[in-house]
Amino acid sequence: MPVTAHRPLARGLARALRISESWLFARELFHQPSAIGAIWPSSSRLATRMAARVPRHRDGLVVELGAGTGAVTQALLKDGIAPRRLVVIERSARFVRYLRLRFPGVRVLQGDAAHLTDLLPPGQPIDAIVSSLPLRSLPPKVAAAIVAQWWTLLPVGGTVIQYTYDLRARGLASLPGFLERASDIVWANLPPARVMALECHCSSPHLGATAGD
């Protein structure tokens, strides 16, 4: 088949993939709105901005939380994060099936980020946690348990990258144990979002505090 004949086929496949992604997202949103906490998958602009905040030239794990349909996973890989460094955690079984098909070389684990310690391979240092979790719409106890896992797992100097639709982002900026290293708004997202990079100074965990991104 001539190369030019492949192009419409590739375009058609890409369109079909986008449509099926949107359906999958809408379906999950309908069934568990507070766990999804967004009205649309992350835009490629938002995903790229998150990936750009992952520290370079390190060899530890990059743990992505709440990957959904994989916009951020895609950006992390495109930005040069080796698939062997990436571990993706997602609670929804449907999203997990989809992510495993979309990224066959990446470890995609089904589970709850509130129990991250039990899910990750033991003894591997973590450089960064890249989270799309809707901390504001999850029950406060669950959000606090998730942040407690970050305190437990990250070394001092480790990075958390999180976005929020609260453009003022007061809650996360004052999260005990973390220093804000970068914070900027991505307007090209539905709705616009603030991406924050936080540095862990987690040597003395403040367990019991709540996360309010």
Ligand SMILES: C[S@@+](CC[C@H](N)C(=O)[O-])C[C@H]1O[C@@H](n2cnc3c(N)ncnc32)[C@H](O)[C@@H]1O
């Ligand atoms: C805002 S959506 C992610 C959007 C994603 N960036 C995309 O483009 O599709 C939040 C995701 O977090 C997942 N999630 C919610 N609570 C979770 C938990 N406790 N542990 C792991 N994943 C969770 C949801 O299933 C959902 O996929």
